[in-house]
Amino acid sequence: MSSAIEVRGLTRRFGDFTAVDSITFDIQAGEVFGFLGANGAGKTTAIKMLIGLLAPTSGNASVAGFDVVRNADEVRRHIGYMSQRFSLYEDLTVRENITLYGGIYGLTDAEIRDRATALIRELQLDDAIDARVASLPLGWKQKLAFSVAMLHRPTVVFLDEPTGGVDPITRRQFWEMIYGEAERGTTVFVTTHYLDEAEYCDRISIMVDGRIAAMGTPGEVKQKFSAESLDEVFVQLVRPGSTPTLQHG
Amino acid sequence: MSTPGASGAPGVDGAGSGALSVNGVSKRFGEIMALDDVSFEVRPAELFGLVGPDGAGKTTLFRILATLLIPDSGSATVLGLDVIADLWAIRARVGYMPGRFSLYPDLSVEENLSFFASVFGTSIEEGRAAIAPIYNQIEPFRDRRAGALSGGMKQKLALCCALVHRPDILLLDEPTTGVDAVSRREFWDLLSTLKASGLPIVVSTAYMEEATRCDRVALMQKGRVLAVDEPAAIASRYPHPLFAVHARERHALLQVLRDYPHAASIYPFGASVHYSDARSGVSAASIADDLRGFLATRSVTDVSVEPIAPGVEDAFMELMGAPEGAVRAAA
Numbered sequence: 001m002s003s004a005i006e007v008r009g010l011t012r013r014f015g016d017f018t019a020v021d022s023i024t025f026d027i028q029a030g031e032v033f034g035f036l037g038a039n040g041a042g043k044t045t046a047i048k049m050l051i052g053l054l055a056p057t058s059g060n061a062s063v064a065g066f067d068v069v070r071n072a073d074e075v076r077r078h079i080g081y082m083s084q085r086f087s088l089y090e091d092l093t094v095r096e097n098i099t100l101y102g103g104i105y106g107l108t109d110a111e112i113r114d115r116a117t118a119l120i121r122e123l124q125l126d127d128a129i130d131a132r133v134a135s136l137p138l139g140w141k142q143k144l145a146f147s148v149a150m151l152h153r154p155t156v157v158f159l160d161e162p163t164g165g166v167d168p169i170t171r172r173q174f175w176e177m178i179y180g181e182a183e184r185g186t187t188v189f190v191t192t193h194y195l196d197e198a199e200y201c202d203r204i205s206i207m208v209d210g211r212i213a214a215m216g217t218p219g220e221v222k223q224k225f226s227a228e229s230l231d232e233v234f235v236q237l238v239r240p241g242s243t244p245t246l247q248h249g
Numbered sequence: 250m251s252t253p254g255a256s257g258a259p260g261v262d263g264a265g266s267g268a269l270s271v272n273g274v275s276k277r278f279g280e281i282m283a284l285d286d287v288s289f290e291v292r293p294a295e296l297f298g299l300v301g302p303d304g305a306g307k308t309t310l311f312r313i314l315a316t317l318l319i320p321d322s323g324s325a326t327v328l329g330l331d332v333i334a335d336l337w338a339i340r341a342r343v344g345y346m347p348g349r350f351s352l353y354p355d356l357s358v359e360e361n362l363s364f365f366a367s368v369f370g371t372s373i374e375e376g377r378a379a380i381a382p383i384y385n386q387i388e389p390f391r392d393r394r395a396g397a398l399s400g401g402m403k404q405k406l407a408l409c410c411a412l413v414h415r416p417d418i419l420l421l422d423e424p425t426t427g428v429d430a431v432s433r434r435e436f437w438d439l440l441s442t443l444k445a446s447g448l449p450i451v452v453s454t455a456y457m458e459e460a461t462r463c464d465r466v467a468l469m470q471k472g473r474v475l476a477v478d479e480p481a482a483i484a485s486r487y488p489h490p491l492f493a494v495h496a497r498e499r500h501a502l503l504q505v506l507r508d509y510p511h512a513a514s515i516y517p518f519g520a521s522v523h524y525s526d527a528r529s530g531v532s533a534a535s536i537a538d539d540l541r542g543f544l545a546t547r548s549v550t551d552v553s554v555e556p557i558a559p560g561v562e563d564a565f566m567e568l569m570g571a572p573e574g575a576v577r578a579a580a
Contacts, residue, residue, distance in 0.1 A: 135280070196519035
């Protein structure tokens with residue numbers, strides 16, 4: 001099976017600061033990949049390069065089979081993207097958001113109609129189809145935003161902290177939607193600050209100072225660092241030398 | 250204007266000796282009931298957590314306590330002072346750190362701190378003792394623009410700015426949101442240090458596991474308080490036997506568990522699945538045996554089933570599920 005994402009020596013410098021320092025990895029189609037790291041470790045810069053919004057200083061990457069520099073337009077056509085900060089137009093209704101994004105993704109009217117119907121049924125949003133998005137509970141918004149990001153059936157979807165601030169039940173329902181998409185063959189690339197969510201991923205990487213300091217299944221990573229939890233691994237990597245236990249329990 | 254940073258006149262009459270008191274506070278924005286009859290007390294020198302997801306009403310409550318918003322009904326006191334009648338006295342004595350980054354990104358670390366000190370009629374030097382444990386960590390970067398700080402550093406600077414006028418109580422609205430796990434832990438260590446000096450702290454968070462760092466918490470959801478108590482006490486009132494279940498294929502495990510007729514709840518939890526059982530009067534050992542047997546008949550492999558003690562997140566999900574869930578499997 002081919003790689004959905006291939007990254008080779010990908011590097012980005014800003015002046016004399018190296019934000020992303022020669023990272024290399026492959027992600028297989030249908031994998032749920034957790035992209036972890038401390039604030040400022042370079043995750044956002046790396047994601048911007050992978051979705052074709054920022055040119056690398058050196059190295060290269062392909063996403064969904066397209067080179068992120070030479071074929072950035074094709075990359076964007078074949079991926080979905082959802083972040084906590086920007087997802088939907090709050091002043092538009094659910095239906096209007098779906099129609100708008102369907103149009104942006106180049107779907108036909110018939111495709112938009114069919115997919116909207118299926119999406120509304122799946123999310124049980126029948127009563128809210130003409131409600132302004134602003135009036136929906138946050139959890140519904142997040143699920144709708146994810147579905148809209150999948151509207152054009154992308155082969156790879158990037159989720160940037162998709163569950164921040166969401167209640168713990170909705171957070172778990174959201175992860176079931178992720179699993180569902182992965183089973184249909186979609187590759188999921190996700191960032192999160194919830195380390196329990198990192199355990200839901202097939203594989204994870206942990207970035208430290210622009211480099212990938214650990215990569216593997218959650219079990220492999222814990223084993224490699226002789227750690228009970230990913231939290232412990234994180235502390236070892238990000239604050240080497242500190243005691244990985246709570247000091248003021 | 251009151252004397253800024255006045256060394257604490259102790260709580261005035263009326264509100265007992267608590268640091269803070271909220272009595273039946275409600276606040277509506279259009280159709281949304283942001284706060285619905287919220288009541289709790291914060292004790293002296295307590296580290297008190299408001300724990301709940303976005304939309305729980307945490308920020309609205311902080312704005313009322315910081316005298317920036319007037320409740321529709323109910324009353325609240327901070328340090329014994331009424332949030333409406335005594336607003337100026339409260340403002341001088343409260344350290345308030347709003348949710349989003351509230352500093353001036355184009356000013357340096359030191360300039361931000363000087364500015365907040367001068368607003369309260371004091372100086373960095375006068376406030377030095379109060380901020381020392383935190384300021385020492387960011388002082389090497391005192392000439393850096395605040396906008397160029399990392400997430401964890403920004404939080405520390407914002408905390409310094411809330412502390413520099415030597416407040417008698419701290420109100421911190423989601424100081425750890427969007428901050429990585431390690432910086433979050435360090436921030437809570439700082440709060441423990443501050444609390445040890447006797448400063449009452451009210452802090453909100455959407456990260457359930459942070460509840461355990463608080464003396465007591467109010468769990469909040471959609472404007473309502475679900476429970477107020479010590480985190481361990483809230484967890485111990487969880488009403489069902491709880492188990493951590495592992496299997497090779499977790500997603501398959503989840504699906505199969507949903508067919509098991511005795512489930513009260515089934516939630517993925519990090520590397521395992523938390524399963525709670527609706528039966529009463531059945532021992533944990535026989536529930537575990539029965540469950541293992543069931544999973545074997547459904548070809549789930551590499552299974553382990555261990556009884557575990559519930560945590561705050563288990564309790565939160567149980568409490569938030571209860572009001573909407575109509576009839577739960579009452580054993």
